[in-house]
Amino acid sequence: MKAAGSRNIVPWHEDAMYxxxxxxVLNFWIALDPVPIDSAVLFKRGSHHRDVPKSLAIHFDQSKAYADPLTRDRVPLTDFESIDQSFETVRWAAEPGDAVVFTQRTFHASPPNNASHIRRAIGFLLLADDVTFDADPGTSDPPFRGEGLVDGGAPQCASFPRIR
Ligand SMILES: O=C(O)CCC(=O)C(=O)O
Known part of the structure; x- marks a missing residue:
C-alpha cells in the first residue's frame, strides 16, 4: 500500500531472497486501485533466466538490515546499477483487478506513488509442482515455516494448501 504521493520506493529485489x-514460484501481483504508468512496478525482462544463486535478502527500508536472513546457497545481491544496466525495464499501467505475473527470480522494484490517490495491491504466491522446501535455519519474510515440512521435500501442508 502506498499513500497518495508517497515517496517510498521498493529497491530492486527478487522474491526468492525472502x-x-x-x-x-509465481507472484500474482494484483492491482486494487488504478496504477498510472509513472507509478507502475518495474520489472527486469528476462532476469528470471539468470543461472546464478539466489541473493541474500535486503530490507525494503535500506537503512535497516535483516538480523537473521536465509543464507544457504545465497550470495550478496549484485549492485543496483549492474541490475539496471543488465536488463531492459518493462512496466504496465494497471486497473483494479489487473494482474502482473512474475517468478521469484524476476528482479523488480517500485517507484514513488506519483498518483493523487492511494495505490494498493496484493500478491498471491503460487508454488508449482517442482517446488521444494528449504529448511535454512535463517528467517524468511514472512517468517512462515509451514507444518512438518522436511528439507528438500514438497511444501504441501496446512499453511501451503494445494489448489486444484
Ligand atoms: O507493490 C509494490 O510496490 C512492490 C511489490 C513487490 O515488490 C512484490 O510483490 O514483491
Missing amino acids: LRMNGT
Whole structure:
C-alpha cells in the first residue's frame, strides 16, 4: 500500500531472497486501485533466466538490515546499477483487478506513488509442482515455516494448501 504521493520506493529485489522455496514460484501481483504508468512496478525482462544463486535478502527500508536472513546457497545481491544496466525495464499501467505475473527470480522494484490517490495491491504466491522446501535455519519474510515440512521435500501442508 502506498499513500497518495508517497515517496517510498521498493529497491530492486527478487522474491526468492525472502522465501524458503526452491523451484517455480509465481507472484500474482494484483492491482486494487488504478496504477498510472509513472507509478507502475518495474520489472527486469528476462532476469528470471539468470543461472546464478539466489541473493541474500535486503530490507525494503535500506537503512535497516535483516538480523537473521536465509543464507544457504545465497550470495550478496549484485549492485543496483549492474541490475539496471543488465536488463531492459518493462512496466504496465494497471486497473483494479489487473494482474502482473512474475517468478521469484524476476528482479523488480517500485517507484514513488506519483498518483493523487492511494495505490494498493496484493500478491498471491503460487508454488508449482517442482517446488521444494528449504529448511535454512535463517528467517524468511514472512517468517512462515509451514507444518512438518522436511528439507528438500514438497511444501504441501496446512499453511501451503494445494489448489486444484
Ligand atoms: O507493490 C509494490 O510496490 C512492490 C511489490 C513487490 O515488490 C512484490 O510483490 O514483491
